[in-house]
Amino acid sequence: MQRIRIKKLLSEGIAGQDISVCGWVRTKRESKGIAFIALNDGSTQDTLQLVIPETSPAFQKLSQCNTGAAIRAAGVLKESPAKGQRFEVEVVSEIEVFGDADPATYPLQKKGHTLEFMREIGHLRPRTNTFGAVLRVRNILAEAVHEFFQDRGFIWVHTPIITASDCEGAGDLFTVTTLDLEKLPKGNGSVDFSQDFFGRRAFLTVSGQLEGEFLAMALGDVYTFGPTFRAENSNTSRHLSEFWMIEPEIAFANLRDDMELAGDFFRFLCERVLEKCESEIAFLEKFYKNTSIAELKTLSEKSFVHISYSDAIKELERAKEKFEFPVKWGLDLQSEHERYLTDKVYNGPVIVTDYPQEIKAFYMRLNDDGKTVAAMDVLVPKIGEIIGGSQREERLDVLTERMRESGIPFENMAWYLDLRRYGSAPHAGFGLGFERLVQYITGMQNIRDVIPCPRAPQTIKF
Numbered sequence: 161m162q163r164i165r166i167k168k169l170l171s172e173g174i175a176g177q178d179i180s181v182c183g184w185v186r187t188k189r190e191s192k193g194i195a196f197i198a199l200n201d202g203s204t205q206d207t208l209q210l211v212i213p214e215t216s217p218a219f220q221k222l223s224q225c226n227t228g229a230a231i232r233a234a235g236v237l238k239e240s241p242a243k244g245q246r247f248e249v250e251v252v253s254e255i256e257v258f259g260d261a262d263p264a265t266y267p268l269q270k271k272g273h274t275l276e277f278m279r280e281i282g283h284l285r286p287r288t289n290t291f292g293a294v295l296r297v298r299n300i301l302a303e304a305v306h307e308f309f310q311d312r313g314f315i316w317v318h319t320p321i322i323t324a325s326d327c328e329g330a331g332d333l334f335t336v337t338t339l340d341l342e343k344l345p346k347g348n349g350s351v352d353f354s355q356d357f358f359g360r361r362a363f364l365t366v367s368g369q370l371e372g373e374f375l376a377m378a379l380g381d382v383y384t385f386g387p388t389f390r391a392e393n394s395n396t397s398r399h400l401s402e403f404w405m406i407e408p409e410i411a412f413a414n415l416r417d418d419m420e421l422a423g424d425f426f427r428f429l430c431e432r433v434l435e436k437c438e439s440e441i442a443f444l445e446k447f448y449k450n451t452s453i454a455e456l457k458t459l460s461e462k463s464f465v466h467i468s469y470s471d472a473i474k475e476l477e478r479a480k481e482k483f484e485f486p487v488k489w490g491l492d493l494q495s496e497h498e499r500y501l502t503d504k505v506y507n508g509p510v511i512v513t514d515y516p517q518e519i520k521a522f523y524m525r526l527n528d529d530g531k532t533v534a535a536m537d538v539l540v541p542k543i544g545e546i547i548g549g550s551q552r553e554e555r556l557d558v559l560t561e562r563m564r565e566s567g568i569p570f571e572n573m574a575w576y577l578d579l580r581r582y583g584s585a586p587h588a589g590f591g592l593g594f595e596r597l598v599q600y601i602t603g604m605q606n607i608r609d610v611i612p613c614p615r616a617p618q619t620i621k622f
Contacts, residue, residue, distance in 0.1 A: 294604060426546070493512070
């Protein structure tokens with residue numbers, strides 16, 4: 161008999177049919193000549209109850225069906241008399257045990273476990289209700305990303321993971337090298353990367369944006385969705401060294417077009433996760449209380465407030481709340497400032513635009529005032545910034561001057577300037593850190609709990 165996934169069985173099963181299911185034992189209990197096993201196969205938040213009467217040959221295998229064991233069970237699907245479950249399976253034949261789990265050593269017994277403890281057993285934590293829920297939400301969000309852009313005619317492009325460009329100019333990059341670290345070639349007192357694999361220094365990418373720009377200048381509307389890397393030595397609950405980024409780039413577009421796309425995108429993601437992961441969100445809401453179905457529903461329907469950076473500063477200066485970081489025109493907004501705007505002032509998502517050029521990247525279009533750039537940050541309640549974007553500078557002379565002021569080496573970026581020499585056009589885009597999105601949607605407080613194998617300083621166990 162072919163295996164049926166528990167999710168499909170619970171939604172499409174017909175009482176009386178013979179079925180075969182596989183999964184991992186969550187719990188087992190015996191009572192008056194009958195045994196009950198709660199089985200989960202990862203396809204759903206729910207478990208399937210197996211009922212094993214003492215007369216069944218399967219009863220003899222119960223000693224091997226401990227919590228964590230992988231089994232296959234065949235039986236008859238029946239309407240369940242128990243509250244809270246539609247079906248159960250009466251196991252009338254053998255249970256096949258693929259692999260037992262010793263209850264003396266298996267770490268995921270039926271009791272509460274801290275998230276910190278589960279990070280130490282990252283290879284087993286996906287079997288828990290919490291991480292099963294998070295990873296299924298992550299899957300649906302990834303599917304929704306492609307659905308949103310594909311339905312709007314965007315082309316998915318694959319930008320390089322190994323690059324010579326530092327998009328943000330921050331310098332926190334991982335170097336990629338084949339040089340012998342014990343015998344590094346030197347020239348003029350520094351490492352001679354001309355002898356390296358690519359003939360120059362190479363890095364793991366921090367963003368696919370720059371490559372996305374030249375692809376948008378040929379294909380119109382594109383998006384990237386892939387891994388990016390930051391060598392920033394940040395041991396916080398919001399930072400990873402390896403994470404995934406979603407970066408659309410739209411041709412013939414200005415900042416307003418960019419803002420509209422970002423708002424539509426975020427609302428769509430909230431809508432999809434409620435449609436396909438309501439049981440997971442309900443579970444996370446019940447046990448962690450940092451997300452809610454009601455809040456996500458509101459976000460899926462609510463328009464975003466638009467304010468300028470200058471107006472945001474005025475609002476923060478009027479605040480009676482005492483901030484840890486100073487508020488002053490020309491300084492970047494901190495998370496506490498962003499959360500004040502979303503949670504206290506506007507009670508919902510906010511898009512802040514037109515930041516001072518000194519605190520934004522060189523590629524953002526200079527506004528007519530000569531002081532600010534056509535940048536935008538999407539802020540959401542509880543966490544602050546979740547999307548950052550801008551209209552790109554399409555004027556060759558202005559971009560050249562911005563690069564000079566920012567110390568961007570021209571020899572590495574000649575191709576980028578060519579986009580402004582040959583058929584330049586207005587274009588815009590934004591970036592959304594996928595793990596930051598999953599963290600917000602699930603309400604998990606540490607970003608290391610929304611990716612299967614987190615990479616952070618001193619963290620590369622799995």
